[in-house]
Amino acid sequence: MTRRVVQWSAIDSDREKLQVITVFEEGISKQDVKREVPFSRWHGVLYKTERGKGYDFK
Template sequence: MRRVAEHQKHTLDGEELSILTCYEEGVRKEDIKKENPFTKSHGILIFKGNSYDYLTERA
């Protein structure tokens, strides 16, 4: 299981960017919240066979 943090940022042109950060296995959600306090949603990548399933959860 790998954790994913997502947050949005606006460019100087007013465009909205979605920033996804994928963490190595074993990183705790609490550690991610300390590192990225502005992250509003967290997800989980679960490896199944030869691909990952993405599950989202709100912070």
């Protein structure tokens, strides 16, 4: 199974620039992620490793 990753910038209450990265649960589709975070322009995917104990980023 794959996990979706999205990244975007935000500004906190102190006017500091933040880099926000969200990793979604396994099995969620790209369309569902786009509905939840429509303003994100960067989408990535994490694939399970061959041994199944970790993830590789692609």
